[in-house]
Amino acid sequence: MKTVHNFNAGPCVLPKVAIESAINAIRDFDGTGVGLLEISHRTAGWERIMAETEQLWKDLLKIPEGYRVLFLGGGASTQFCNVPMNLLNKKAAYLVTGVWAKKATKEAKNFGEVEVVASSEDKTFNYIPKGYTIPTDADYFHITTNNTIYGTEIHKDIDCPINLVADMSSDIMSRPVDVSKYALIYGGAQKNVGPAGVTFVIVREDVLGKVQRTLPTMIDYRTHFDAKDPRNNSMFNTPPVFSIFVMHETLKWVKDLGGLDVMYKMNLEKAALLYNEIDRNPMFIGTAEKEDRSLMNICFVMNKGHEDKEEAFMTFAKERGMVGIKGHRSVGGFRASTYNACPIESVKALVQCMQDFEKLKA
Numbered sequence: 001m002k003t004v005h006n007f008n009a010g011p012c013v014l015p016k017v018a019i020e021s022a023i024n025a026i027r028d029f030d031g032t033g034v035g036l037l038e039i040s041h042r043t044a045g046w047e048r049i050m051a052e053t054e055q056l057w058k059d060l061l062k063i064p065e066g067y068r069v070l071f072l073g074g075g076a077s078t079q080f081c082n083v084p085m086n087l088l089n090k091k092a093a094y095l096v097t098g099v100w101a102k103k104a105t106k107e108a109k110n111f112g113e114v115e116v117v118a119s120s121e122d123k124t125f126n127y128i129p130k131g132y133t134i135p136t137d138a139d140y141f142h143i144t145t146n147n148t149i150y151g152t153e154i155h156k157d158i159d160c161p162i163n164l165v166a167d168m169s170s171d172i173m174s175r176p177v178d179v180s181k182y183a184l185i186y187g188g189a190q191k192n193v194g195p196a197g198v199t200f201v202i203v204r205e206d207v208l209g210k211v212q213r214t215l216p217t218m219i220d221y222r223t224h225f226d227a228k229d230p231r232n233n234s235m236f237n238t239p240p241v242f243s244i245f246v247m248h249e250t251l252k253w254v255k256d257l258g259g260l261d262v263m264y265k266m267n268l269e270k271a272a273l274l275y276n277e278i279d280r281n282p283m284f285i286g287t288a289e290k291e292d293r294s295l296m297n298i299c300f301v302m303n304k305g306h307e308d309k310e311e312a313f314m315t316f317a318k319e320r321g322m323v324g325i326k327g328h329r330s331v332g333g334f335r336a337s338t339y340n341a342c343p344i345e346s347v348k349a350l351v352q353c354m355q356d357f358e359k360l361k362a
């Protein structure tokens with residue numbers, strides 16, 4: 001097979017061991033002679049995978065008592081409405097740091113008053129607003145910790161006087177997180193924890209059941225856990241078994257490497273390599289404010305005077321095996337996503353490619 005360096009933004013590169021394990025499980029799950037996609041989700045083998053996956057989340061993120069970890073369908077986008085339906089009585093506050101945050105805001109408006117506390121749309125979302133005031137009369141404050149399209153990230157778990165809700169689709173498991181600072185964390189799996197098809201929700205139980213509206217059964221988070229019989233957790237209906245299995249294997253890989261402290265160190269190292277090259281190489285320039293630069297999505301464009309070489313660099317990089325480095329159309333240029341499973345060798349190859357291009361074209 002051709003050597004490629006996969007920088008896709010999502011779905012994206014997954015650990016090789018998780019893929020191999022999934023292939024084997026599709027043929028024969030757990031030594032049963034029946035494939036993963038053909039078993040009943042009410043078998044002991046599958047219940048063990050569910051329980052272990054939940055435990056891996058709890059261990060890796062050191063999730064405190066009082067929180068539930070749920071695996072649902074519908075993607076992060078469905079949570080844009082599930083969150084307000086479950087938590088919004090009167091008013092919610094939103095930080096608008098990108099298109100995903102904007103979409104979340106739009107959905108919340110269907111269920112109550114929404115205060116946008118700050119937005120970075122004035123500069124194509126190339127920074128994280130600071131110095132804003134969180135209204136204490138809101139039911140929750142919603143943030144997007146990593147802005148996948150623009151390459152900005154909220155690096156610290158913020159102090160929030162009200163319930164803090166975070167879309168962590170694209171930086172979950174990339175660094176240690178103080179879960180106790182959040183009332184709810186959600187995201188699609190397909191950037192750092194698995195393939196598309198499963199959505200994670202970590203919710204503090206005491207924030208639920210406080211809204212006046214009638215919740216459809218599937219929308220109510222409380223439907224998806226069962227205090228009496230944890231075997232029913234995230235199994236009110238048929239769970240996306242394949243996606244959860246690959247997530248299980250992916251998180252096992254994270255744990256085997258040493259957990260989130262190690263992951264974070266590796267991610268810092270990869271990002272530093274690429275940002276250093278962007279800053280050093282006169283042909284390229286980064287698009288995000290330096291202090292808000294994402295460790296996961298690294299965005300850059302051709303520098304002034306080199307704008308006409310964008311196509312040429314794209315072709316040059318493709319020939320060297322770079323995949324998925326085209327920037328989102330709203331930012332242009334290039335975006336290299338360096339998620340957990342992106343090996344440092346790929347980042348080194350991209351840096352080499354940028355240096356070779358400079359020698360050729362400068």
Ligand SMILES: *Cc1c(COP(=O)(O)O)cnc(C)c1O
Pocket residue numbers: 010074075076077078100144146147148167168169170187188189
């Ligand atoms: C990808 C992404 C989403 C959308 O996720 P889906 O699972 O496709 O709905 C939402 N928020 C952020 C930050 C993302 O990166």
